[in-house]
Amino acid sequence: MVAGSIHPTxxxxxxxxxxxxxxxxxxxxxxxxxxxxxxxxxxxVGHFTSSRSxxxxxxxxxxxxxxxxxxxxxxxxxxxxxxIVKC
Numbered sequence: 001m002v003a004g005s006i007h008p009t010x011x012x013x014x015x016x017x018x019x020x021x022x023x024x025x026x027x028x029x030x031x032x033x034x035x036x037x038x039x040x041x042x043x044x045v046g047h048f049t050s051s052r053s054x055x056x057x058x059x060x061x062x063x064x065x066x067x068x069x070x071x072x073x074x075x076x077x078x079x080x081x082x083x084i085v086k087c
Contacts, residue, residue, distance in 0.1 A: 001018075002016040006037075009027070012027070013028045014028070025056065027057050027058065028044065028059070029057075030060070033063045036063060042063055044060070044061055044062075045061075046059050
């Protein structure tokens with residue numbers, strides 16, 4: 001998540017996620033999980049508002065627990081350069 005981008009709304013929480021130079025604005029409905037904060041990797045479930053949009057509407061936020069995910073999927077965690085991260 002982008003620092004300073006988390007904003008509570010009447011419907012839930014708006015925030016921005018980034019990977020490298022790519023950013024996506026997320027409008028989430030509902031309450032974020034307890035561990036939701038800048039610096040913690042998240043998975044958002046939902047859809048883009050259009051095929052050309054960088055706006056994403058989410059109905060669920062999953063906080064990534066690296067040690068649990070790595071144990072179950074040892075060859076899926078990649079760095080921003082595309083290399084597999086050793087868990």
